[in-house]
Amino acid sequence: MTNNSQIEKRAMTPDHVREVIESTIHKVAIDFEVGPLQLRDDTILLECGLDSMAFATVVVILEEEFGEDPFLASDSAFYPTTLLEFSEFYINYFAGTQ
Amino acid sequence: MIEAKKILSHDSEAVFLPDNSKISKNIIDTCNLLSIGATVVLCGPCQIQEISNSLGKRSYLTSTLQHLDKKDEDNDSFFFINFENAPMPSDLAKVWVATTGTTGTPKFVEHSVKSILELMKPPIKSAVTWGLTYAYYKFAGLQVFLQALKGQAKIVGLEQRISSENTTRLAALFHESGVTHISTTPSLARQLLAAGFRSEFVKVITLGGERAEQRTLTALRQTFPKAKLRHIYASTELGAVLTVADGLEGIPCSMLDGNDRFEFDSQGQLLVRPLAASPGRYVDPTQIFLVNKLFATGDILKKYGDRYLFEGRSSSTVNVGGNKVLPEKIEAFLLNSFPDIQSVVVSGIPNPIMGEVLSATLGVRSGCEVEDLKKEIKARCKEELPSHERPVKYTFTDNLELNESGKTKRNS
Numbered sequence: 178m179t180n181n182s183q184i185e186k187r188a189m190t191p192d193h194v195r196e197v198i199e200s201t202i203h204k205v206a207i208d209f210e211v212g213p214l215q216l217r218d219d220t221i222l223l224e225c226g227l228d229s230m231a232f233a234t235v236v237v238i239l240e241e242e243f244g245e246d247p248f249l250a251s252d253s254a255f256y257p258t259t260l261l262e263f264s265e266f267y268i269n270y271f272a273g274t275q
Numbered sequence: 276m277i278e279a280k281k282i283l284s285h286d287s288e289a290v291f292l293p294d295n296s297k298i299s300k301n302i303i304d305t306c307n308l309l310s311i312g313a314t315v316v317l318c319g320p321c322q323i324q325e326i327s328n329s330l331g332k333r334s335y336l337t338s339t340l341q342h343l344d345k346k347d348e349d350n351d352s353f354f355f356i357n358f359e360n361a362p363m364p365s366d367l368a369k370v371w372v373a374t375t376g377t378t379g380t381p382k383f384v385e386h387s388v389k390s391i392l393e394l395m396k397p398p399i400k401s402a403v404t405w406g407l408t409y410a411y412y413k414f415a416g417l418q419v420f421l422q423a424l425k426g427q428a429k430i431v432g433l434e435q436r437i438s439s440e441n442t443t444r445l446a447a448l449f450h451e452s453g454v455t456h457i458s459t460t461p462s463l464a465r466q467l468l469a470a471g472f473r474s475e476f477v478k479v480i481t482l483g484g485e486r487a488e489q490r491t492l493t494a495l496r497q498t499f500p501k502a503k504l505r506h507i508y509a510s511t512e513l514g515a516v517l518t519v520a521d522g523l524e525g526i527p528c529s530m531l532d533g534n535d536r537f538e539f540d541s542q543g544q545l546l547v548r549p550l551a552a553s554p555g556r557y558v559d560p561t562q563i564f565l566v567n568k569l570f571a572t573g574d575i576l577k578k579y580g581d582r583y584l585f586e587g588r589s590s591s592t593v594n595v596g597g598n599k600v601l602p603e604k605i606e607a608f609l610l611n612s613f614p615d616i617q618s619v620v621v622s623g624i625p626n627p628i629m630g631e632v633l634s635a636t637l638g639v640r641s642g643c644e645v646e647d648l649k650k651e652i653k654a655r656c657k658e659e660l661p662s663h664e665r666p667v668k669y670t671f672t673d674n675l676e677l678n679e680s681g682k683t684k685r686n687s
Contacts, residue, residue: 208653229596230662233628237667248627256627 189243189271195264201238202260205231218261225260243271276307278340283313290314290330290371293337293412294323298434299354302411302420304337305370306358309388312367316383317412319679322373353448355431358424359400364388372414374511384512388425391418393550394507394515397426404476406454407432408445408463410679414511415483419458428456437681439466439674446472460484460681461491461506462618466674469617469640473498481518482506485682486585488607489524490614496522513549513570524607525582543575544589575601591685593623593631595663602633605664609635612655615643618675618683621666635666638674645671 199216202225206212211226222232240246247270257263282289291308293301293315308315316334318326327334370391371383395418397403405423407430409416423430431452433445446467449457454474458481459467477499482491487506495504505520519526531537531545538546546569573590576583587601594600602621609619618638623631639648649669656665678684 228662229628230632233596233626233632234667236627237624237632237634241668249625 191268191272194243194268194271197242198235198239198260198264198267201235201242202227205235205238208234216260218259220260221258222260222263223258239267243267245270247271276311279308279313279335279337280311282335282340283311286333288333289335290316290333291335291337291340292316292318292323292327292330294320294327295338297354298411298432299356301337302354302356302430305411306361306364306420306424308337309364309368309370310362312365314369314371316371317417318373318383319410319412351434352444353431353433355429355452356420356423357429359427359429361424361427363425364421370417372417372511373412386514388421390514390550391421392425394518395422397422397428399425400427403428403456404452404454405430406445406449406452406457406459408437408457408459409484409681410436413680414509414514415458415680418509418515422456436679437463438677442466443470446470450474450476455479457481458483460677461487462675462677462683463681464491464495465617466677468494468498477502479503480505483509484680486603486607487524488610490611492522492524510572513547513572516547523582525579525584526576528578528581528583531576531583538569539576540571542589543577543586545572545574545576546570547572591622593633595623595632596629598661598663600633600664605633605635605660605666608660609637609652613648613652615640615648620675620683620685622685624668626667629663632668633664633666634668634670636670636672636675638672641673 202216203212203214206214206227209227209231211231214225216225223229227235236246236248247267250270255266257266279291291313293304295301295304305315305317316326316330323336327336366387368388370386370388372386374382374384391414403426405419405428407416407419409419411417411420420430431448431454433441433448435441437445442463449472453476455476455478457477457479461482462485464480464482478501480495480499480502483506492504492506503520504522505518507515508517508526509515517526517530521527536548540546548569573588575586575589577586585603587603591602592599593602602623605621606619609616616637616639619635621633621635624634626632639645649671652669653665676684
């Protein structure tokens with residue numbers, strides 16, 4: 178079991194965060210028997226083939242991977258629509274505010 | 276008893292709180308006090324001072340009373356009490372039992388010995404040894420030692436709170452003492468089985484406090500083929516309501532349908548009319564008040580064929596994207612489907628998409644391949660459960676903690 182809390186923040190580069198997000202989405206898509214998915218910056222997440230339950234699962238897995246859930250930590254009700262918005266939300270939380 | 280009798284003779288409102296450091300002394304004090312018709316207040320060790328303070332002048336801690344008969348056991352780790360020729364409880368005696376789950380000053384229910392032993396028929400003066408697994412100050416524990424008392428039998432137990440750490444010792448103690456009657460929760464029963472408990476002396480096993488799912492009933496039946504096996508539906512407020520002795524989980528519909536003691540609300544919550552015999556009175560340090568005529572148990576039951584199964588507590592409902600899920604139902608499904616799972620708690624965790632989703636924390640058999648098990652569990656959940664009922668997160672651990680009632684500890 179990887180202890181993600183030990184991953185130093187400087188290893189959480191924007192590229193790394195984006196990569197983990199995309200691979201998680203692909204993994205969940207397989208689990209939910211959806212796909213294969215074409216993921217682009219402007220892909221609208223809830224229209225890409227994953228339903229809300231699948232998406233909820235992506236968020237939970239990302240929390241396990243990164244050790245924290247930026248949605249829980251944030252005060253505002255921000256709902257990213259596209260893959261780019263979603264990734265930027267995570268990137269700003271983990272790699273942006275250094 | 277001399278001092279306690281003196282106190283009662285000039286203050287009929289006096290109440291007594293057993294607060295000795297030894298469990299066995301508290302049990303003996305309680306039994307002696309009941310024999311002189313006193314009112315005994317039972318609560319956990321952490322609450323005693325607070326309760327005693329709020330009860331004020333009319334409360335007496337038994338550790339401060341002199342001249343109470345004591346059987347001095349030098350043993351620090353376990354006790355063995357023989358109730359042969361012990362004085363029987365007086366009809367005037369009362370017990371206040373604290374209810375669970377309240378913050379601040381707990382609510383108490385006042386019972387008589389009769390209402391505590393409703394549906395219990397302890398055999399008198401035969402070779403019975405009770406094994407105590409419950410906390411003595413909880414309703415279920417009280418039922419056990421009062422049955423031992425009324426039956427003039429023996430009782431054994433540990434001088435400590437039962438937890439995952441001392442289950443093996445408990446199993447050894449029960450076997451060495453020739454325990455014949457065991458009352459326990461399904462969670463603790465599974466732990467006892469895992470600790471290798473299979474004593475040939477066991478004659479009667481009673482499960483209570485949690486849903487007795489089929490897998491535990493079957494495992495007990497196989498390990499103790501000659502024992503009487505039953506599970507009880509009870510609460511601190513109502514006492515024992517129903518016993519089921521056919522070895523199957525759930526309650527036969529025939530016991531509830533058409534019986535005007537029972538009703539269901541629109542949520543499927545079971546409502547029960549207390550028997551006339553059970554006082555069912557709530558007592559708190561400042562006033563006594565009555566339980567509603569129709570008591571809302573907080574338990575949701577659902578009909579499956581000719582049986583009602585316990586779906587969950589209405590308070591534990593998780594809302595997954597608008598779909599209400601009772602996590603206990605998923606727990607029973609997992610326990611019944613996977614023998615490698617020793618204990619499980621399913622609970623809701625916050626989720627930005629669905630509001631809440633289910634998370635399962637599992638205590639598994641040591642030596643079990645966790646990754647393989649997780650894959651199997653996910654596959655089975657996909658086959659059998661709608662998507663909102665499938666746990667999204669799985670955490671594995673060696674064993675889940677038991678709370679002071681012997682039930683698997685739920686996340687708060």
